[in-house]
Amino acid sequence: MNAVTLQNISKSYQDVKAVRDVSFEVKKGELFGLIGADGAGKTSIFRILTTVLLADEGVATVAGFDVVKDYKAIRDRIGYMPGKFSLYQDLTIRENLEFFATIFGTTIDDNYELIKDIYDQIKPFSDRRAGKLSGGMKQKLALCCALIHKPEVLLLDEPTTGVDVVSRKEFWAMLKSLKEKGITILVSTPYMDEANLCERIALIQNGRIMGVDTPENIIRAFPAKLYAAKSDNIYKLLNDFRAAQAVDSCYAFGEFLHVTTKGNREAGSSELRDLAIERGHTHVVIQEITPGIEDSFIRLMNEKSEASAHQ
Amino acid sequence: MEDNKAIVCKDLTKQFGDFYAVNKISFEVLKGEIFGFLGANGAGKTTAMRILCGLSFPSSGTATVAGFDVYKQQEKIKKNIGYMSQKFSLYENLTVLENIEFYGGVYGVPRKEIKSRSAELVQTLGLESEAKKLVGELPLGWKQKLAFSVAIFHKPQIVFLDEPTGGVDPVTRRQFWDMIYEAAATGLTIFVTTHYMDEAEYCNRISVMVDGKVEALDSPANLKKEFNADSMDEVFYQLARGAKRSGD
Numbered sequence: 107m108n109a110v111t112l113q114n115i116s117k118s119y120q121d122v123k124a125v126r127d128v129s130f131e132v133k134k135g136e137l138f139g140l141i142g143a144d145g146a147g148k149t150s151i152f153r154i155l156t157t158v159l160l161a162d163e164g165v166a167t168v169a170g171f172d173v174v175k176d177y178k179a180i181r182d183r184i185g186y187m188p189g190k191f192s193l194y195q196d197l198t199i200r201e202n203l204e205f206f207a208t209i210f211g212t213t214i215d216d217n218y219e220l221i222k223d224i225y226d227q228i229k230p231f232s233d234r235r236a237g238k239l240s241g242g243m244k245q246k247l248a249l250c251c252a253l254i255h256k257p258e259v260l261l262l263d264e265p266t267t268g269v270d271v272v273s274r275k276e277f278w279a280m281l282k283s284l285k286e287k288g289i290t291i292l293v294s295t296p297y298m299d300e301a302n303l304c305e306r307i308a309l310i311q312n313g314r315i316m317g318v319d320t321p322e323n324i325i326r327a328f329p330a331k332l333y334a335a336k337s338d339n340i341y342k343l344l345n346d347f348r349a350a351q352a353v354d355s356c357y358a359f360g361e362f363l364h365v366t367t368k369g370n371r372e373a374g375s376s377e378l379r380d381l382a383i384e385r386g387h388t389h390v391v392i393q394e395i396t397p398g399i400e401d402s403f404i405r406l407m408n409e410k411s412e413a414s415a416h417q
Numbered sequence: 418m419e420d421n422k423a424i425v426c427k428d429l430t431k432q433f434g435d436f437y438a439v440n441k442i443s444f445e446v447l448k449g450e451i452f453g454f455l456g457a458n459g460a461g462k463t464t465a466m467r468i469l470c471g472l473s474f475p476s477s478g479t480a481t482v483a484g485f486d487v488y489k490q491q492e493k494i495k496k497n498i499g500y501m502s503q504k505f506s507l508y509e510n511l512t513v514l515e516n517i518e519f520y521g522g523v524y525g526v527p528r529k530e531i532k533s534r535s536a537e538l539v540q541t542l543g544l545e546s547e548a549k550k551l552v553g554e555l556p557l558g559w560k561q562k563l564a565f566s567v568a569i570f571h572k573p574q575i576v577f578l579d580e581p582t583g584g585v586d587p588v589t590r591r592q593f594w595d596m597i598y599e600a601a602a603t604g605l606t607i608f609v610t611t612h613y614m615d616e617a618e619y620c621n622r623i624s625v626m627v628d629g630k631v632e633a634l635d636s637p638a639n640l641k642k643e644f645n646a647d648s649m650d651e652v653f654y655q656l657a658r659g660a661k662r663s664g665d
Binding site for chain 2: 142143144145146240241242267268269270271272273275296297298299311341357358359360361400403404407408
């Protein structure tokens with residue numbers, strides 16, 4: 107059975123089409139990522155699935171229940187962590203947790219096993235008010251509150267936005283252990299590197315799903331050879347490659363540029379090297395590399411925008 | 418001040434009670450440099466930036482920004498720097514043109530120049546047909562490009578960018594860095610914070626703050642060598658995982 111299904115879901119706010127004909131499924135027990143930038147439509151999808159927003163069109167189910175007809179059944183079975191911190195700032199850690207347990211007709215002790223690993227990290231501060239907590243601690247408390255009634259499906263809307271690399275790594279380790287306890291997790295993120303930590307992902311841009319698959323398959327579907335390039339003057343190299351006839355795409359990726367050539371030629375690597383040397387670059391490095399999710403995302407974005415330009 | 422330095426900090430400290438938010442940090446930023454100011458949440462970046470922007474006094478130590486003293490010449494500092502953050506940048510319920518003119522006015526751009534230069538900027542950004550639209554209606558990526566242009570409209574010597582690319586899509590994020598490179602090529606000094614470690618690689622030099630101190634400062638290539646790491650992500654992780662503090 108699928109834990110979450112969306113079929114042709116659309117949602118508009120006046121003229122703005124926030125979600126356009128979105129369909130995908132999250133399998134039971136899966137860790138599924140919704141990957142996209144701000145304004146892509148991620149939060150609208152979460153709000154529809156958590157039954158706090160009605161879609162204009164389409165059908166969606168969570169834990170086997172319809173989001174419109176059976177919204178009450180869904181609310182008992184999901185844990186939701188919204189993108190914006192939504193706990194009571196003037197209640198303490200302990201009080202927030204007790205509040206959410208009571209609302210769901212349970213106690214902290216009943217489901218303590220589930221939250222123990224996470225709660226232990228903030229327990230020393232259990233008398234501190236939520237409003238006085240650091241970002242990383244707020245995030246952990248919010249996750250505990252979302253878990254306290256042992257939900258079947260966990261819906262996490264950008265839990266790691268604005269959080270530093272160390273806390274992000276910790277958070278993903280927590281998600282992995284929750285998944286191992288059998289909880290289905292749908293999580294959204296604007297960080298492309300986090301996509302690799304999910305079992306399957308949906309890439310979303312401008313309200314449209316550009317692809318749904320495992321991260322490996324999305325990367326495998328990258329249609330061209332990809333080269334990493336650098337020289338002593340990386341910004342000039344970027345401009346030189348972009349101006350070159352043979353180059354199809356060229357984007358900065360950290361220390362290197364990522365480049366594809368037109369027609370995906372066999373001799374791409376040596377052609378690029380010649381081109382760089384011809385333009386006076388020194389210490390030129392060109393090597394063929396395996397694309398990442400971000401390469402695929404950019405590629406798909408460009409394909410979609412070209413496709414819509416031709417419509 | 419030495420001529421080629423945009424920012425000079427020596428033992429800069431900010432204390433709140435017995436808590437050292439910034440603990441004796443020392444570094445220099447060269448003119449025209451893209452300087453990445455990294456650190457974990459709660460490491461003290463925001464406090465340090467507030468001092469450098471002339472919004473907060475240090476407890477001890479010295480610092481000059483654009484040649485002006487952070488204790489005595491805060492107003493001069495404010496006039497000579499630009500500032501942009503992801504959280505606050507433009508007035509959503511003013512139009513594109515009104516925002517540019519407003520900021521130009523606040524920063525003392527001569528009245529005569531504001532009109533013509535605003536029109537010029539709108540044209541450079543390709544926003545002619547949006548000039549009279551409310552900023553709130555623009556896509557996030559455009560807002561950020563506009564916010565950056567507005568932050569440097571009064572031709573400051575240094576611009577402070579506080580997580581300027583948070584949340585934007587990967588293509589727009591790179592277009593934003595194109596603008597940063599272009600601005601740096603004209604001699605503008607860029608002081609930037611980010612959570613994207615690939616962006617750290619675009620900086621000439623970076624510093625990493627941990628628990629109020631600058632624990633590392635060098636070019637990305639040298640830092641990777643020093644920490645025997647393949648990526649800045651790894652360098653950062655090695656430095657920050659030992660942090661005792663965590664905050665916003």
